[in-house]
Amino acid sequence: MSDFLGWIVVLVVASLLGGGVVLALRGTLPLPGLGASPGDLGGAIRQRLHAGGQSSRPLPVADAEVIDRPRRRLQPERSPTPAEPDASAAPAPLPASDMAALDSRLDRLEARLEAFERDIAHGLDVLQQEAAVTRTATRDAFTVAEARQSTALERLRADVAEASLRAAPAAESPVRWVNERRAESIGQLYARLAGLESALAQATNPILLPGEAFAPPVDLPSEAMGWENWKEVGDRAFALADAYSAQRLYLSDGARADVAAFVTTLRGTLTRAVYPNLSADPTPDGLRDLRGALVTLSSEVPRLRQALEREFRAIAQGESLPER
Numbered sequence: 001m002s003d004f005l006g007w008i009v010v011l012v013v014a015s016l017l018g019g020g021v022v023l024a025l026r027g028t029l030p031l032p033g034l035g036a037s038p039g040d041l042g043g044a045i046r047q048r049l050h051a052g053g054q055s056s057r058p059l060p061v062a063d064a065e066v067i068d069r070p071r072r073r074l075q076p077e078r079s080p081t082p083a084e085p086d087a088s089a090a091p092a093p094l095p096a097s098d099m100a101a102l103d104s105r106l107d108r109l110e111a112r113l114e115a116f117e118r119d120i121a122h123g124l125d126v127l128q129q130e131a132a133v134t135r136t137a138t139r140d141a142f143t144v145a146e147a148r149q150s151t152a153l154e155r156l157r158a159d160v161a162e163a164s165l166r167a168a169p170a171a172e173s174p175v176r177w178v179n180e181r182r183a184e185s186i187g188q189l190y191a192r193l194a195g196l197e198s199a200l201a202q203a204t205n206p207i208l209l210p211g212e213a214f215a216p217p218v219d220l221p222s223e224a225m226g227w228e229n230w231k232e233v234g235d236r237a238f239a240l241a242d243a244y245s246a247q248r249l250y251l252s253d254g255a256r257a258d259v260a261a262f263v264t265t266l267r268g269t270l271t272r273a274v275y276p277n278l279s280a281d282p283t284p285d286g287l288r289d290l291r292g293a294l295v296t297l298s299s300e301v302p303r304l305r306q307a308l309e310r311e312f313r314a315i316a317q318g319e320s321l322p323e324r
Contacts, residue, residue, distance in 0.1 A: 185247040192240040216294035258307035
């Protein structure tokens with residue numbers, strides 16, 4: 001009866017402490033059959049209960065007193081996640097409004113690219129035009145500077161020659177030196193005339209080679225009606241007239257008159273019959289005047305060439321300038 005009462009007390013205490021757990025008490029609460037009587041077990045339990053009732057602090061539990069309860073690990077609650085998209089599924093088509101907006105942006109981008117290309121093309125055209133103008137201006141300036149330099153050298157040479165002639169000793173005859181200077185002047189005028197004849201051929205009859213006598217063609221080419229092809233003719237004409245102006249001192253009266261007449265005829269032919277009729281669409285009267293001017297030049301150039309040759313042969317034979 002006492003054993004039964006002891007076990008009843010153990011079960012009641014276990015229910016109060018753990019709610020249906022199994023107690024394994026060793027040491028102070030020995031199990032039956034391990035050297036302790038049920039009465040001692042019940043007394044020990046009552047003693048512990050009594051001590052626990054007198055103090056608000058819980059009794060310490062020895063290491064040997066283990067309460068083994070089945071425990072369930074609590075998993076944290078997870079909020080439901082949206083379903084992940086299937087990578088193998090085809091993408092959903094864009095709405096019609098989005099497609100329209102995309103098309104509008106593409107149209108604007110293409111328009112901007114086309115405008116950008118037009119701006120680049122216009123800028124290149126402007127640069128090419130400016131480069132052409134710069135090249136033309138540079139070439140013209142170089143030609144003018146070259147002509148002025150040549151003129152200055154000719155005048156300087158003439159001044160030096162005149163100063164040397166004045167400074168020559170009275171005992172020394174200046175005839176030989178003068179004849180040499182005359183021959184040099186005739187040679188320079190002859191070379192300028194040859195350059196003018198070559199420029200005329202290049203402007204109107206480019207099939208002719210240098211050295212051939214100038215002759216106007218039967219049909220004028222279209223290039224002959226452009227002002228840019230006559231620019232060199234004007235430069236060569238100016239160079240010839242300038243050389244004559246600087247060296248007429250060394251020419252005989254006949255040669256001086258021949259060169260002066262040719263320079264006057266050349267100026268009138270160019271300014272009255274050639275330059276006014278240069279046009280991409282000339283009139284019949286303009287073509288007739290231009291052809292007449294070319295015929296005149298083709299006859300005047302050989303005449304002046306022969307006059308310069310006669311002058312040079314006279315110098316080679318030792319003839320001097322006549323007394324004034």
